[in-house]
Amino acid sequence: MIILLMTYLYLVHHGKAFFKEVDPDRHLTQEGITETKAIANHLNKIQLKIDKVIHSGKVRAKETAKIISEYLANSVVKEEKGLAPLDDPKIWYNRLKNIDKNIMIIGHMPYLSRLASMLLEVTTEVIVFRNSGVLCLEKGDDLKWRIKWYITPDIIVR
Numbered sequence: 001m002i003i004l005l006m007t008y009l010y011l012v013h014h015g016k017a018f019f020k021e022v023d024p025d026r027h028l029t030q031e032g033i034t035e036t037k038a039i040a041n042h043l044n045k046i047q048l049k050i051d052k053v054i055h056s057g058k059v060r061a062k063e064t065a066k067i068i069s070e071y072l073a074n075s076v077v078k079e080e081k082g083l084a085p086l087d088d089p090k091i092w093y094n095r096l097k098n099i100d101k102n103i104m105i106i107g108h109m110p111y112l113s114r115l116a117s118m119l120l121e122v123t124t125e126v127i128v129f130r131n132s133g134v135l136c137l138e139k140g141d142d143l144k145w146r147i148k149w150y151i152t153p154d155i156i157v158r
Contacts, residue, residue, distance in 0.1 A: 001144045006138055006139065007098060007100055007101070007102065007138070007139040008102045008103075008136055008137065008138055009099070009103055009104075009105070009119070009136075009137040009139070009145065009150070010048075010050065010070075010102070010103070010104040010105070010134055010135065010136055010141075011091055011104075011105050011107070011112050011115065011116055011127075011129075011135040011137070012064065012104060012105065012106045012107070012112075012132070012133070012135075013106075013107070013108070013109060013112055013129040013130060013131055013132065013133050014028075014032075014055075014060040014061045014063075014064040014069070014082070014106055014107065014108060014132075015028045015029075015032030015033060015035055015036040015060065015063065015064045015069065015131055015132045016019040016028065016029050016031050016032030016035065016131040016132070017029060017032055017059075017131075018099065019059035025059045026058065026060050027060065027063060027135075027156060028060055028063045028064065028134070029058055030139065032060075032063075032064075033063075033067065035131065035132040036063075036064050036067045036068065036131075036132045037067055037071075037152075037154035038153050038156045039068070039131070039133075039134060039151065039152075039153055039156060040067055040068045040070065040071035040072070041071055041150065041156075042156045043068070043071060043072060043134070043146050044071040044072060044101045046122070048072060049074075049080060049102055050072055050075045050102050050103070050104045051074075051075070051076065051101035051102050051103065052075065052076045052077075052078060052101060052102075052103050052104070053065050053068060053069050053072070053075050053076070053077045053078070053103075054077075054078050054080045054081070054083070054103065054104070054105055054106070055078075055079055055083065055105070055106040055107065056079070056080070056083035056084050056106070056107050057075070057081070057107060058084065058108065060108075061106045061107060061108065061138075062079065063134070064106050065077050065106045068081065068104070068106070068133050075104075076112070082112065083105065083107045083108070083109040083111065085107075085109060085110065085111050086108075086110075086111070087111055089111060089114045089115035089118050089135045090118070092105070092115060093115060093118045093119060097118065097143075099139075101124075102123070104134075109129055111131055112127075112129050113125050113127060113128075115150070116129075116135060116137070119137060119145040120137075120145055120146070120147070121144070121145075127147075127150065130153070130154070131153075132152070132153050133150065133151065134147040134151050134152075135147065135149075135150045136149045136150070
């Protein structure tokens with residue numbers, strides 16, 4: 001009997017951040033921090049296992065990654081290139097083809113929406129990402145990605 005271990009990919013839109021006019025670095029707002037902590041606490045409660053958390057070099061993504069990783073044990077956190085809002089998602093699409101570890105990508109719009117559509121092999125936007133929302137994709141036996149679940153701070157009991 002062959003037991004296949006599923007591979008999961010988690011796409012996370014960074015927490016709410018200040019507008020550039022208020023804060024040029026775009027740090028998370030207090031609401032963004034609170035919502036991200038609520039999501040991270042929920043992920044901890046459901047015992048989510050993530051091998052690596054990667055994020056763009058933008059402050060709002062770094063801060064979101066820091067908060068989430070504080071709640072998840074044994075997660076390596078790393079800044080990666082190619083995850084900025086207008087970067088080409090094909091770069092990470094190709095990198096994700098052969099992953100065998102559970103990875104969380106913390107990024108931006110419209111990048112995450114474009115990457116999700118590419119992974120799901122659709123030509124239209126199928127996920128409306130919300131700040132601090134987490135989309136879980138599961139790689140099936142056929143090596144195709146499918147939506148397993150999507151949570152947002154609105155549905156987490158705080």
